[in-house]
Amino acid sequence: MKIDEIHGETPNLELKVKILSLSRRETTTSRGETVYYYGLVGDETGVLPYTAWEFPAPIKAGDTVQIKYARSRVYNERIRLYFDSKTEILLKPGEDIEVKRTYKETKLMDLSLKNPFVTVTGKISNMAGKEYSKAGNTFTIYNGFIEDDTSRVRISSFGQPLENGKIYRLVGARVSEFNKQLEISIGDKTEVYPENEDMDFERYYKLFEVDNPAGGITILGFIITLGTKSGIIKRCSECNKPLSTGVCPDHPDKPTKLDIFSYFTLDDGTRYIQCIAGKKAVMPFLGIKEEDLPRVAGDIYRMLEDRLYGHAVRVNADFIKNEDDLSLRVNAISAITREDIEKDIKVSQ
Ligand SMILES: [Zn+2]
Structure with missing residues (x-):
C-alpha cells in the first residue's frame, strides 16, 4: 500500500x-x-x-x-x-525511496528559517519582472509582495510571473532572509495554484505580539522620542547612498537629491520600538511635496517635532530583524481615526 x-x-x-x-x-x-x-x-x-x-x-x-x-x-x-x-x-539495506515532501501550511507571520520549505497562501502585489543575461541566456526574475491576514513579505519568482491582485497557494515555497526581512521564493519544485477566493487584510498588532520580521503591519502608538538628527539628507542620484559631504565618492559628477531621514521611538502601551521613516512616509503626513523639499529643508526638524513628537499616530511598517531586537521601517504615517480606535479595542480584547 x-x-x-x-x-x-x-x-x-x-x-x-x-x-x-x-x-x-x-x-x-x-x-x-x-x-x-x-x-x-x-x-x-x-x-x-x-x-x-x-x-x-x-x-x-x-x-x-x-x-x-x-x-x-x-x-x-x-x-x-x-x-x-x-x-x-x-x-531494506541499500534501498532508497524518493519521498514526496509535504509542506506545512504556514501563515506569513509564522515564517521561520527553521522551516525553509512551506505552503503559503496569499495575495500578490507590485510584482514586476527584471531581465538578466547569463552565459548568453536571458531570464527574468519577478519580485513583488505576498500578503495574508497576518503579514506581508517580499516574494521572488524565477521565470514564472504571478498576477498582481490574485491569490495563490504556493506548495513548497522557500523561506530565506533578504535585507533583514524574511522572503518567499518560488523555485522549480514549487507548485503554484491560483485560488478563487479574495482576501482583504487589516493587520493590526500590538508590539508585544510580534517577534518576527513581519511586514505591512499597522501599529497605533505614541511617539515618545524624536531623533535630533532627523531632517533633510542628501543622497547620490546614481547609487542612493546618503552623502555627508554632498558629493558621492563613486559618482562625483552625478547630481544629488534630497530625502528625509527621521527616527523616533513608538510606544503602544505594550512595548516601545525604534522606527525609521523616509520621505515616502513623512512627506504625505506633513503635507509637503517633492518640489517643496528645497524650500522647507531647514524647517523639517521643527515640523516633525510639531506633528510627530508626543502625538498618537497610526503607522504602517515592516519589522526589521537586527542583531538583538526588531525595529520598524515605516511605510506610512497617519493620524489616528475613530475606526482605528475601534479596531484597536477589538485587538486588545
Ligand atoms: Zn553614488
Missing part, C-alpha cells in the same frame, strides 16, 4: 517507507515508566507521522524499511500510523 491510499482507520497495513525522523520519549503511565518512539515516514506519495511502542534498535532515520501489521488511526484530524508489538519492521 502507498501512503496516499491510507484513509481513516485501517488494520494490518503493509508499507515500504523511508524513516524521515525518529525520536524517543519516556513517559509515565498507570503501568509505570514506558518508552515510545515517534517521527515521520514517507514514500513516493506522501508523508505520515507515526507512533511506535517498539522499534528495532539498528534502524535509524534515513533507512528504508518494509513494515507489516501496522495500523492507521485518525488523531487530531490527521492520519497517524501506529506500530506495536505485532508490527514487523524490516530493514
Whole structure:
C-alpha cells in the first residue's frame, strides 16, 4: 500500500517507507515508566507521522524499511500510523525511496528559517519582472509582495510571473532572509495554484505580539522620542547612498537629491520600538511635496517635532530583524481615526 491510499482507520497495513525522523520519549503511565518512539515516514506519495511502542534498535532515520501489521488511526484530524508489538519492521539495506515532501501550511507571520520549505497562501502585489543575461541566456526574475491576514513579505519568482491582485497557494515555497526581512521564493519544485477566493487584510498588532520580521503591519502608538538628527539628507542620484559631504565618492559628477531621514521611538502601551521613516512616509503626513523639499529643508526638524513628537499616530511598517531586537521601517504615517480606535479595542480584547 502507498501512503496516499491510507484513509481513516485501517488494520494490518503493509508499507515500504523511508524513516524521515525518529525520536524517543519516556513517559509515565498507570503501568509505570514506558518508552515510545515517534517521527515521520514517507514514500513516493506522501508523508505520515507515526507512533511506535517498539522499534528495532539498528534502524535509524534515513533507512528504508518494509513494515507489516501496522495500523492507521485518525488523531487530531490527521492520519497517524501506529506500530506495536505485532508490527514487523524490516530493514531494506541499500534501498532508497524518493519521498514526496509535504509542506506545512504556514501563515506569513509564522515564517521561520527553521522551516525553509512551506505552503503559503496569499495575495500578490507590485510584482514586476527584471531581465538578466547569463552565459548568453536571458531570464527574468519577478519580485513583488505576498500578503495574508497576518503579514506581508517580499516574494521572488524565477521565470514564472504571478498576477498582481490574485491569490495563490504556493506548495513548497522557500523561506530565506533578504535585507533583514524574511522572503518567499518560488523555485522549480514549487507548485503554484491560483485560488478563487479574495482576501482583504487589516493587520493590526500590538508590539508585544510580534517577534518576527513581519511586514505591512499597522501599529497605533505614541511617539515618545524624536531623533535630533532627523531632517533633510542628501543622497547620490546614481547609487542612493546618503552623502555627508554632498558629493558621492563613486559618482562625483552625478547630481544629488534630497530625502528625509527621521527616527523616533513608538510606544503602544505594550512595548516601545525604534522606527525609521523616509520621505515616502513623512512627506504625505506633513503635507509637503517633492518640489517643496528645497524650500522647507531647514524647517523639517521643527515640523516633525510639531506633528510627530508626543502625538498618537497610526503607522504602517515592516519589522526589521537586527542583531538583538526588531525595529520598524515605516511605510506610512497617519493620524489616528475613530475606526482605528475601534479596531484597536477589538485587538486588545
Ligand atoms: Zn553614488
